[in-house]
Amino acid sequence: MSIQQAYNQWASQYDTNDNKTRDAEAIVLKTLLRDIDFHSCLEIGCGTGKNTQWLHTKANTLMGLDFSEAMLQEAQRKIQAPHVQFIQANILEPWHFVQQPFNLVVFSLVLEHIENLDAAFAKAAAALQPGGYMYVGELHPFKQYTGSKARYTNEHGLQVLTCYLHHLSEFLNAGISVGFEVKRVFEYFDEDDANSIPRILGILFQLK
Numbered sequence: 001m002s003i004q005q006a007y008n009q010w011a012s013q014y015d016t017n018d019n020k021t022r023d024a025e026a027i028v029l030k031t032l033l034r035d036i037d038f039h040s041c042l043e044i045g046c047g048t049g050k051n052t053q054w055l056h057t058k059a060n061t062l063m064g065l066d067f068s069e070a071m072l073q074e075a076q077r078k079i080q081a082p083h084v085q086f087i088q089a090n091i092l093e094p095w096h097f098v099q100q101p102f103n104l105v106v107f108s109l110v111l112e113h114i115e116n117l118d119a120a121f122a123k124a125a126a127a128l129q130p131g132g133y134m135y136v137g138e139l140h141p142f143k144q145y146t147g148s149k150a151r152y153t154n155e156h157g158l159q160v161l162t163c164y165l166h167h168l169s170e171f172l173n174a175g176i177s178v179g180f181e182v183k184r185v186f187e188y189f190d191e192d193d194a195n196s197i198p199r200i201l202g203i204l205f206q207l208k
């Protein structure tokens, strides 16, 4: 099953399943973006709008983008606001949806489904104003080393999605190589236990 088909299936239960990764990433996003002024936000892989609900309270304009129609429908049900626009697009294709540069691009739990980080970060840099920010919040690669992957259960059993492993150095170097500097790195540990394997890697980049 393709990643897009899987999210179309997962959409109706995505918000209600127990999902520590989903919930922890929302905490990381707020921690890294709370003190950042952003007025126009491009949220890549917005899904059911988990983070859109908070981001749109800080932004004057927000574009939520996803290739799953069913995930987008859940987001649209939750958030109806004149400054929020949802669009269906695949970020592996050219980013024709960028009409004006943004000052924040958000990737939450989406880059594990993207094989080529360099291409995604180059497109994000091109979509930003100078000085704009790029936030990355992903399942920590250390957690991926233990075999953790996006998954859900349906009537046919456990469905494990296609995921790509990106090491910490790949995330950092892919950003730096297209003109970002690293502003903050945050590692989220379950129960605040810094002796355990971190669950979420959060990185805040700023375009030079």
Ligand SMILES: C[S@@+](CC[C@H](N)C(=O)[O-])C[C@H]1O[C@@H](n2cnc3c(N)ncnc32)[C@H](O)[C@@H]1O
Binding pocket: 003, 004, 007, 022, 025, 044, 045, 046, 047, 048, 049, 050, 051, 065, 066, 067, 068, 071, 089, 090, 091, 092, 108, 109, 110, 113, 114, 150
């Ligand atoms: C794990 S969900 C994360 C949703 C939301 N950002 C969150 O944190 O709850 C990943 C989302 O990325 C979307 N996605 C994956 N690959 C994509 C692609 N190539 N283009 C656009 N959206 C994509 C999926 O449809 C899905 O909604």
